[in-house]
Amino acid sequence: MRDRTYGSAGPIPLRGNSALASVRRSRRDGAIDLLFVAPVLVLVVSLLAYPLVSGMALSLHAARGFELTNFVGLENYARAILGDAVFHRSLLNTVLFTAAAVVLQIGIGLVLAVLVADARRGRWLLIMVFTAPFVLASVAAGAVWKFLYAPYFGLAPTIGAALGLDTATVAPLADSSTALWAILAAFVWRFAGFTMVVYLAGIQGISRDYYDYAVLEGAGRWRRLRDITWPMLWPQTFALVMLGTIGTLRVFDMVWIMTAGGPSHATETVSTYVYATAFRFFDVGYAQAMAMVLLVVILLLTALEYRILNRRAEMVSS
Amino acid sequence: MISVRRPRGTTLLLGALAVVWFYPVAWTLSNAVRSSADIYRAPWDLAWPPDIGNISEAWNRGQLGQALTNSALVTAMTVLLVLALSVSGAYALTRLRPPGRAVLFLVVLAPLIIPTEVVIVPLFSMYRALGLINSLPGLALVNAVANVSFATVILAAYFRTIPQEVIDAARVDGAGRVDVLLRIVVPIAKPGVLAVAVLVAVFTWNDFGGALVLLQDPDAFTVQLALTRFTTFYSTDQGLTFAGMAIVIVPPLLLFLVLHRSFVRGLTAATPRR
Numbered sequence: 001m002r003d004r005t006y007g008s009a010g011p012i013p014l015r016g017n018s019a020l021a022s023v024r025r026s027r028r029d030g031a032i033d034l035l036f037v038a039p040v041l042v043l044v045v046s047l048l049a050y051p052l053v054s055g056m057a058l059s060l061h062a063a064r065g066f067e068l069t070n071f072v073g074l075e076n077y078a079r080a081i082l083g084d085a086v087f088h089r090s091l092l093n094t095v096l097f098t099a100a101a102v103v104l105q106i107g108i109g110l111v112l113a114v115l116v117a118d119a120r121r122g123r124w125l126l127i128m129v130f131t132a133p134f135v136l137a138s139v140a141a142g143a144v145w146k147f148l149y150a151p152y153f154g155l156a157p158t159i160g161a162a163l164g165l166d167t168a169t170v171a172p173l174a175d176s177s178t179a180l181w182a183i184l185a186a187f188v189w190r191f192a193g194f195t196m197v198v199y200l201a202g203i204q205g206i207s208r209d210y211y212d213y214a215v216l217e218g219a220g221r222w223r224r225l226r227d228i229t230w231p232m233l234w235p236q237t238f239a240l241v242m243l244g245t246i247g248t249l250r251v252f253d254m255v256w257i258m259t260a261g262g263p264s265h266a267t268e269t270v271s272t273y274v275y276a277t278a279f280r281f282f283d284v285g286y287a288q289a290m291a292m293v294l295l296v297v298i299l300l301l302t303a304l305e306y307r308i309l310n311r312r313a314e315m316v317s318s
Numbered sequence: 319m320i321s322v323r324r325p326r327g328t329t330l331l332l333g334a335l336a337v338v339w340f341y342p343v344a345w346t347l348s349n350a351v352r353s354s355a356d357i358y359r360a361p362w363d364l365a366w367p368p369d370i371g372n373i374s375e376a377w378n379r380g381q382l383g384q385a386l387t388n389s390a391l392v393t394a395m396t397v398l399l400v401l402a403l404s405v406s407g408a409y410a411l412t413r414l415r416p417p418g419r420a421v422l423f424l425v426v427l428a429p430l431i432i433p434t435e436v437v438i439v440p441l442f443s444m445y446r447a448l449g450l451i452n453s454l455p456g457l458a459l460v461n462a463v464a465n466v467s468f469a470t471v472i473l474a475a476y477f478r479t480i481p482q483e484v485i486d487a488a489r490v491d492g493a494g495r496v497d498v499l500l501r502i503v504v505p506i507a508k509p510g511v512l513a514v515a516v517l518v519a520v521f522t523w524n525d526f527g528g529a530l531v532l533l534q535d536p537d538a539f540t541v542q543l544a545l546t547r548f549t550t551f552y553s554t555d556q557g558l559t560f561a562g563m564a565i566v567i568v569p570p571l572l573l574f575l576v577l578h579r580s581f582v583r584g585l586t587a588a589t590p591r592r
Contacts, residue, residue, distance in 0.1 A: 029415075030415065030416055030417045032495065033410055033414035033415055033416035033417075033495075034410070034416040034417065036406040036407065036409055036410035036414060036416070036495070036499075037406065037407045037410035037411060037416055037422055037426070039402070039403050039406065039407070040403045040404070040406075040407040040426055040466055040470065041422070041425055041426075043403065043459070043462060043463055043466065044425055044426065044428060044429060044463060044466070045425075047441065047459060047460060047463045048428060048429055048432060048437060048463055049428075050444070051437040051440040051441045051444055052432065052436070052437050052440070054440045054443070054444065055436075055437055055439060055440035058439065058440055058443070066442070066443045066446065112335065115328055115331065115332045115335070116332070118328070119332065124578070124579070126332070126336060127578070127582060128574070128575075128578050129336045129339055129340045130335075130336070130339050131574075131578070131581070131582065132339075132340065132343055132571065132574065133339065133342070133343065135520055135524075135570045135571060135573075135574040135581075136343065136524075136567055136570070136571075137523070137524035137526070137542055137545075137566060137567060137570070138524060138526050138542075139524075139526055139542045139545050139546055139549075139563075139566070140346070140545070140563045140566055140567045141342075143545075143549050143559065143563055144342045144343075144345070144346050144563070145342065147556070148342065153361055153556075158361070158362055189339065189342070193339075194585060197582050197585050197586055198585065198586055198589045200586075201586040201589070202589075236589060239589045240589070246430065246431060246433070247433075249433075250433040250434075250435045250436070252435055252527050253526045253527055256526075257526075257546065271435045271527075274435070274438075274439065275438075275530075275531075278439045278442075279442075279531065284439060284443070287439055288439045288440065291435065291436045291437075291438075291439060292436070294435070294436060295432065295436045298431065298432075298433070298436075299431070302431065
């Protein structure tokens with residue numbers, strides 16, 4: 001598609017590196033164009049780039065209460081990566097949580113999308129039901145699920161009582177082997193609606209002919225899902241995996257509200273540990289070093305996923 | 319077209335999933351209009367007749383009126399700021415030719431990859447030095463950074479669909495960049511603008527981490543912080559807690575109820591589609 005741009009003289013068709021075009025398009029035009037995107041740049045630079053750089057400096061210092069005391073080089077990093085068992089636990093929790101969350105959100109979102117796509121009546125009502133948790137504040141969502149998981153009062157005790165089982169003291173959030181997965185359930189409940197609507201939009205773009213032909217060939221629902229729907233939704237899956245990874249590695253809100261990282265760091269994630277270290281123990285340089293490690297993990301995982309998944313995405317969209 | 323009859327099984331499955339998904343929300347709203355004694359007696363019953371006593375009590379005890387105002391202010395400021403920035407930014411990136419467009423794109427998308435949690439510590443330090451702790455506009459700025467990236471992506475997707483011929487015609491008529499933006503591009507992309515506004519409003523209202531770090535004075539608390547304090551303080555009074563939660567979740571839910579199509583449109587605009 002021919003790219004067209006305009007300078008002060010009106011619309012000019014540009015062909016590649018036409019010298020005539022570059023003469024007509026003055027530097028002033030480019031500068032004015034830049035003005036439109038300048039405010040965003042200023043905001044991002046001042047509130048993201050600058051803190052990032054000063055954060056790097058912060059991570060190389062020991063600090064008490066946000067005043068830098070002395071330069072310690074990579075000591076904070078060494079302490080985190082080599083010596084801090086809580087940090088190791090938090091990193092492991094974060095990565096496991098993210099992997100499980102992404103897989104579940106995609107799986108459940110796809111199933112929901114396929115089911116809802118077939119719904120003839122009340123489709124928007126269904127969409128709203130599954131997307132409503134996404135609209136709920138993390139504080140509220142966390143609080144509700146805390147109630148649901150509560151001993152004596154919550155879901156398990158109530159259902160157990162109805163079935164005649166003694167589950168009154170079942171408390172998933174207080175048990176270090178189940179707490180993280182309990183939070184995971186709440187987390188997936190909250191975000192599956194998002195993957196669902198993305199897949200739904202994608203499904204509506206798949207030509208019905210494929211399915212009609214498959215039905216003629218005698219393919220059942222499962223085969224149609226596996227051989228038509230799933231491959232054709234690969235671009236969506238790719239995007240959702242990337243977004244999901246980035247969005248989940250940073251998880252803080254729901255974990256903080258439901259367990260604050262407990263019991264005994266069983267649900268500690270990197271973000272909760274960074275927060276606690278910086279704002280409760282005021283070991284600010286160390287906290288930032290851990291945050292930087294998280295950033296590196298995010299970048300590495302994202303780049304890795306991009307490499308692995310992009311190849312298949314290109315195959316599908318062509 | 320061949321129609322395939324849906325087996326009863328999938329309808330049931332869908333119904334069951336819908337109930338599971340909706341239950342926590344319905345339960346919260348239901349319990350918000352019951353007395354605490356009633357909830358204690360039978361936590362899973364329906365609220366009948368509704369008793370709004372706890373709601374007014376939660377409002378007063380949690381100073382939720384002040385918090386609601388704070389949240390509304392931060393949300394309004396953030397939405398306006400993000401709209402202004404993302405509209406002009408998306409316009410520049412898709413319809414104008416600023417130098418170094420690829421680099422600019424990367425910078426605008428950076429907040430998507432570098433989450434707030436990674437810079438919140440130096441950000442706090444910076445805000446403290448600037449005296450911006452407990453500042454609602456200050457919080458709005460941070461929220462704006464967090465939201466401007468996807469807002470720009472959504473609007474860019476919409477702006478790209480506008481045929482260049484329409485813009486060219488306007489340019490021939492002597493319209494400047496701003497005229498084209500305000501009189502042609504934005505009106506055509508109005509659904510996208512609305513979608514961005516709704517999404518940013520909901521996300522900002524629900525923001526917890528940013529407010530937790532940057533607001534220390536209870537008078538400046540947003541509704542999420544007030545709710546957290548409230549639920550911790552009154553955790554034994556379930557009725558009060560549910561009432562407080564209901565007050566906090568109702569505004570976004572109402573917005574969502576009215577503008578759900580916009581909301582969903584916004585969520586899907588930025589992801590691949592055929």
